[in-house]
Amino acid sequence: MTHLPAVPIIVPALAAALLLILHRAPIVMKRAIGIGATVTFGIAVLAIFAEARSGAPLVYRLGNWPSPFGIVLVADRLSAFMLLLTASLALAVLLYAVQGWDARGKLFHPLFLFQVMGLNGAFLTGDLFNLFVFFEILLIASYGLAMEGLEVERLRATLHYAAINIAASSIFLIAVSLLYGVTGTLNMAHLAERVAEVRAEDVGLVRAGGLLLLGVFAVKAAVFPLYFWLPAAYSHALAPVAALFAIMTKVGVYAIIRVTTLIFTGGEDAVMELTAPWLLPVALTTLTLGTLGALGAQRLATMTAYLTIASVGMILTGVATGGSKGLAAALYYLAHSTLVIAVLFLVGDLLRRGRGATGDQLHPGPPLRHAAPLGLAFLFAGSTVAGIPPSSGFLGKLIILQSTMNGLSVVLIWTVILVTSVLTLAACSRAGSIVLWNYVEPDQPTHDRPPRTGEWIALAGLAGCSMGLVIFAAPVTQYADEVGTQLTSRESYIEAVLGSGSGDFVRPYAKGKVTP
Amino acid sequence: MELIMAVGIGIVTACAVYLLLRGRTFSMVLGLSMLSTAGNLFIFSMGRLRPGASPIVAAGAESYADPVPQALVLTAIVIGFGMTGFIMALAVRIHHQTGSDHVDGLDPVLERRPEHGP
Numbered sequence: 058m059t060h061l062p063a064v065p066i067i068v069p070a071l072a073a074a075l076l077l078i079l080h081r082a083p084i085v086m087k088r089a090i091g092i093g094a095t096v097t098f099g100i101a102v103l104a105i106f107a108e109a110r111s112g113a114p115l116v117y118r119l120g121n122w123p124s125p126f127g128i129v130l131v132a133d134r135l136s137a138f139m140l141l142l143t144a145s146l147a148l149a150v151l152l153y154a155v156q157g158w159d160a161r162g163k164l165f166h167p168l169f170l171f172q173v174m175g176l177n178g179a180f181l182t183g184d185l186f187n188l189f190v191f192f193e194i195l196l197i198a199s200y201g202l203a204m205e206g207l208e209v210e211r212l213r214a215t216l217h218y219a220a221i222n223i224a225a226s227s228i229f230l231i232a233v234s235l236l237y238g239v240t241g242t243l244n245m246a247h248l249a250e251r252v253a254e255v256r257a258e259d260v261g262l263v264r265a266g267g268l269l270l271l272g273v274f275a276v277k278a279a280v281f282p283l284y285f286w287l288p289a290a291y292s293h294a295l296a297p298v299a300a301l302f303a304i305m306t307k308v309g310v311y312a313i314i315r316v317t318t319l320i321f322t323g324g325e326d327a328v329m330e331l332t333a334p335w336l337l338p339v340a341l342t343t344l345t346l347g348t349l350g351a352l353g354a355q356r357l358a359t360m361t362a363y364l365t366i367a368s369v370g371m372i373l374t375g376v377a378t379g380g381s382k383g384l385a386a387a388l389y390y391l392a393h394s395t396l397v398i399a400v401l402f403l404v405g406d407l408l409r410r411g412r413g414a415t416g417d418q419l420h421p422g423p424p425l426r427h428a429a430p431l432g433l434a435f436l437f438a439g440s441t442v443a444g445i446p447p448s449s450g451f452l453g454k455l456i457i458l459q460s461t462m463n464g465l466s467v468v469l470i471w472t473v474i475l476v477t478s479v480l481t482l483a484a485c486s487r488a489g490s491i492v493l494w495n496y497v498e499p500d501q502p503t504h505d506r507p508p509r510t511g512e513w514i515a516l517a518g519l520a521g522c523s524m525g526l527v528i529f530a531a532p533v534t535q536y537a538d539e540v541g542t543q544l545t546s547r548e549s550y551i552e553a554v555l556g557s558g559s560g561d562f563v564r565p566y567a568k569g570k571v572t573p
Numbered sequence: 574m575e576l577i578m579a580v581g582i583g584i585v586t587a588c589a590v591y592l593l594l595r596g597r598t599f600s601m602v603l604g605l606s607m608l609s610t611a612g613n614l615f616i617f618s619m620g621r622l623r624p625g626a627s628p629i630v631a632a633g634a635e636s637y638a639d640p641v642p643q644a645l646v647l648t649a650i651v652i653g654f655g656m657t658g659f660i661m662a663l664a665v666r667i668h669h670q671t672g673s674d675h676v677d678g679l680d681p682v683l684e685r686r687p688e689h690g691p
Contacts (some may be wrong), residue, residue, distance in 0.1 A: 212674060216645030220676070224593060230616060
């Protein structure tokens with residue numbers, strides 16, 4: 058058994074613990090450890106990606122317990138894809154942060170690594186309760202990161218963010234234990250089997266548990282009507298933190314995809330088809346409201362936060378249309394939107410620093426320093442997020458539009474997607490023209506740091522990944538298709554985790570096997 | 574016993590939701606803490622209520638209790654306690670900085686009070 062799937066969890070965890078011990082060490086050393094750990098797990102992620110590409114999910118049994126009893130880590134194509142995205146984003150954001158932001162708080166580096174560990178764990182785990190634990194790890198790290206700097210506004214936003222997530226975590230526990238109470242297992246592959254053969258009188262309980270679970274994931278993914286915590290929390294966080302948070306909502310999306318394709322999938326008995334009636338209307342509402350929020354935003358960071366919500370709506374539209382094509386389209390858009398939103402947060406930070414006291418508020422400020430490169434960077438980010446060809450946003454939206462072609466609600470979906478694209482373009486143009494062209498003479502000189510070379514390199518890296526999605530569109534979409542195919546045929550996942558023949562065990566309070 | 578447990582969890586959850594919806598951070602923290610307590614009791618009861626049964630294999634035991642929820646509830650208690658501690662510290666910090674224990678950091682009642690002076 059290869060230990061490879063455990064590396065993306067263990068390396069950040071150990072490095073973060075080391076950084077906590079060395080919290081008085083010089084910042085250079087902390088940066089070296091942080092970047093070293095990120096690069097190390099990035100290499101492991103590349104190896105996992107190469108292995109998972111072949112099709113058979115990599116299964117790692119912790120403590121080598123046989124499958125339904127112990128916790129398993131499963132790296133299938135979807136997990137490998139999410140891991141690769143996390144690693145790329147984390148490395149770029151960390152490069153940006155070490156140019157000065159990380160000196161603001163003593164615990165930036167350990168919190169960053171704990172957050173990355175939680176993200177990797179959430180993407181890898183094949184156990185529902187373990188998913189809860191990794192969610193908590195990434196959340197507690199994100200609370201710490203969100204309040205880094207300790208300004209009152211930031212603390213207040215963190216309080217709201219923490220309160221709704223702690224409440225959601227309690228509901229997560231109730232949902233998980235409800236599913237356990239009925240099916241007697243927490244292993245996702247085993248749950249998939251057990252849920253399909255649950256007794257008729259327990260179906261209601263399983264549905265209740267499943268819907269509670271999806272509600273919790275909807276809070277994490279910031280889906281309508283549960284997104285109200287996001288704009289304040291994201292727009293008040295430090296720029297590199299907000300850029301890392303670009304992938305946090307995607308954890309919720311990932312969990313929704315994982316649970317709906319693996320556990321609550323329809324098959325023959327449509328009893329377990331939980332999300333079908335809900336997902337599409339909710340996704341389109343999220344997309345619309347997110348875009349309207351971006352259009353009405355008073356600050357650049359708020360606009361980007363609302364665009365995060367809109368991107369979640371877009372991804373879920375792909376998921377809701379279902380089938381391997383819809384999932385593949387959603388996945389491509391997920392990668393694109395994560396990268397471009399991180400770019401937008403970082404460019405917004407550079408613009409904010411060039412405008413002195415006006416900051417990133419969308420009203421005329423002092424003339425921008427370094428206007429030409431910043432303007433070009435914003436032009437790139439804005440046109441990508443709005444979906445102007447030849448950007449990855451254009452391609453992503455095109456693939457989603459194509460995947461919805463055969464559905465019944467094609468007119469509705471196309472209208473919403475195309476209108477919101479135009480509105481996004483309007484929002485970005487408005488923000489860009491106010492920030493870049495519309496200025497008043499300053500009362501006092503501004504003193505904020507100019508953009509540094511390292512920050513440009515980090516931005517160029519993210520933008521390069523985003524452009525890579527277009528240039529290598531054929532292999533990327535082919536991979537996304539393979540992910541979609543693997544997700545829609547869940548037998549390979551179940552077989553890889555449970556093997557054949559295992560999976561029967563007796564619960565103490567049930568006479569014999571649970572299933573009828 | 575099942576009925577008492579179920580009604581008890583229901584009451585605790587209802588109180589938690591009521592407290593969560595209050596505008597003060599102290600009530601909110603109490604609400605979160607009660608919600609996590611209700612969640613923990615719920616996990617525990619999902620292993621079915623079996624008094625006096627052994628959770629691990631013992632010689633001559635007549636019946637067994639499900640050990641998994643007992644392990645889960647330990648983890649959940651630890652995490653819930655940590656989270657409650659964190660949010661309590663955060664609430665205290667905000668109170669120190671803003672002088673208000675309202676969740677928005679502004680006191681709507683005090684805000685509306687007329688200003689002194691002309």
